[in-house]
Amino acid sequence: MSDIWNKLQENHSAADGRTIISLFDDPERFDRFSVETDGLLLDFSKTGIDRAALDLLQDLADDRGVAGKRDAMFRGERINRSEDRAVLHTALRASGSEPLIVDGEDVRPGIRETLRAMENFADGIRSGRIPAAKGGAFTDVVNIGIGGSDLGPVMAVRALSPYHNGPRCHFVSNVDGAQISDTLQKLDPRSTLVIIASKTFTTIETMTNAETAISWLKNALGSKAVSHLAAVSTALDKTAGMGISPERVFGFADWVGGRYSLWGPVGLPIMLAIGPAEFRNFLAGARAMDTHFLTAPADRNMPLLMGLVGIWHRNICRYPTRAILPYDQRLAKLPAYLQQLDMESNGKRVSNRGTPLERSSGPVVWGEAGTNGQHAFYQLLHQGTEIIPAELLVAAGSHEPSLRDHHDLLKANCLAQSEALMLGRSPEQALEMAAALGYTGEEQRVQAAYRTFPGNRPSMTLAYPLLTPFSLGQIIALYEHRVFVEGAIWGINSFDQWGVELGKELASALVPMIKGAPAEDKDLSTQALIRKLSV
Structure with missing residues (x-):
């Protein structure tokens, strides 16, 4: 393996001074350095990876056994070694009846039963068949969770706002009393459902917020407050102790990690907001990406290629961060969601064997929705001393056809940023600009220096037809599998999070x-x- 790493480093060193734009002398570059599946397009042609480097990266994936590790995950093998668990969030969105055996039991019937129970409950709340204590339908839902029990649902609910046709959904995660106070004071407890999302019902932030919400309900409803509660938990003794009916408790197995859990009961607020049918479309999008990851050849496999680009930037180019830049306001929470997904999964310093890593692992992941970010931190992206790979997301269409001019301008900004990061502005061009503005002599040189952009800064673009439940499912699953690919190459366990424990x-x-x-x-x-x- 070290030989492949060395060859990759040699390729990078040999290309020192080469521009990304020069790689487009190859007329087939876009076709070779982009991949499409089910309408989702990943363009990574605006990176410094050439054909030889891509071949070496794929050799690295083979050498590290990425495909075998992927297949082991989907089979339900215990790839989470530190906790001796399977990793099967993919099973929550799978279809078909072929048995999937974990610890001698076929887990598929239980998954289907839980999904049907969620749908029955969601239909009941949405239709008013399950009424509020004092009559009438629930108008609002407050989801109380933290980490994976919050970031996924809040991101997806906001992303899919054009599909909302159920109760309004609100989210409380921070133990800071300001959040729950600001949330509850706007709501009527007589028509509000509270979902407590904690697998063990011991998460201190969640349970502290839950106690406050329950007191708020009791002040208005007395003993009927319990009829306004539901739970996402496996701690049936604790939920029963709160008086929550078993029919309102939705659990998931220990082979679903928190940050991978929005596909099951943790996604109940998503289902309440958009309805069971669209939730199934959300699952279908993720399932389509799962199938692609399992079956597409290596040179056309989107999650694999995205992961290999990440390895190139992190380990060969030694870039310490990556920016997530959705040109889609409804994906404003996606950077925070991916921050947890990536940094909690791959923020590790020891290998699966418990030995120190020989190379850097997960980068710092951060970002903001465009075009807002352009007026905040893009200055650093374009002219800062560090190179930060950018990942831009954009839809061809929007849900606001009457505002097409807005969306055309949004798309133009997205494409302009990726182009500007690659091309930059040369000192000669900047000097001409300064001269045209009337500057002369030393001041002309200084003004030109201000206006010079080094360019040659890599970016990837993820394009999709429209932000729908299906495409959102695709995007999330793509990033999940990208995290898996990178973790497999680094030889780490991407599915535990011991670093969270000490501070708690x-x-x-x-x-x-x-x-x-x-x-x-x-x-x-x-x-x-x-x-x-x-x-």
Whole structure:
């Protein structure tokens, strides 16, 4: 394997000074460096990868056994080694009746049964067949969760707003009382359903917010407040202790990680907002990407190619971050969602064997919707000292045909940014511009320096016909599998998150100290901060 890494590095070094635009001397470059499936197009031709580098990257994927690891995941093998679990979020959106055996049990019937129960409940809430305690239909839903129990549903619900035809959905995640206060004060408890999403019903932020919401319901509804509760949890004893009916509790197995869970019960708010039929279209989009990932040849396999581009940028070019830039306002929460998906999955420093990694793993993932980001941080993308690969997403059409001029301008901005990142503006062009503006002498040189763009900055573009439940499912599944590919090449476990634990443990111990308990065992800085924050 080290030989392939060395050859990749040699390819990169040999191309020093070569521009991305020069690679388009190959008239077939776009065709070779883009791939399409079910209407979704990935263009990675505006990167510095040439044909030789792409061949080497595919050799690297073969050497690291990516295809075999992929197949093992879909078969339900225990690829999450640190927790000795299968990884089967893909099963939540699968179709067909072929058995999928985990621990000697076919899990498919249970998945279908849970989906039917979700649909029955969602139909009941949406139609008014399941009424609020004091009559009438529920008008609002508050989903209380955090991490994967929040980021996925809130992102998808916002993304699919043109398909909303059910109760209004609201989301509370932060333990900061400001969020739940601001959310509940706008709602009527007599027509609000509260969903508590916590697999174990022990997540401290979620349960603290749940207690506040339950008190709010009880103040208005008394003993009937429980009829305004539902849960996404496997802790049936704890949900029963709250009085939540088993028919309103939707669980999922330990082979579905939190950040991969919006395809099942965690996605209940999505189903409530858009309805069971469109939710099934959402699952179908993800399933189509699963099928593509499993069956497409390596040189036309979108998740594999996207992952290989990520490896090139992170390990060969040594770029420490990647920017997610959706030119789609309804995908404004996608960067935050992908931040968790990627950084919690691949933010690891040891391998599956428990040994230190030889190379850098996951990059910092961040971003903002275009065109807002253009007026915020694109200055750094274009003229900063660090190169940041950009990933732009854009739809051909919009849900607002009467505002076509808006969407045409949006698309033009998206394409202009990818072009500008690649081409830049040469010192000679900048000098001509400064001269045209009337600058002379040394001031002309200085003004030209301000206006020079180095260019040669890589980007990928993900284009789709329209943001629909199907295309959103495709996009999310694509990024899930991209994370898998990169993790497989790095040899890490992308499906645990031990790094989350230490801070949670320390926070629990600090709560009494914040309230006045002795803190002598803490470091002097922490002690001083406790005193400063005590009120």
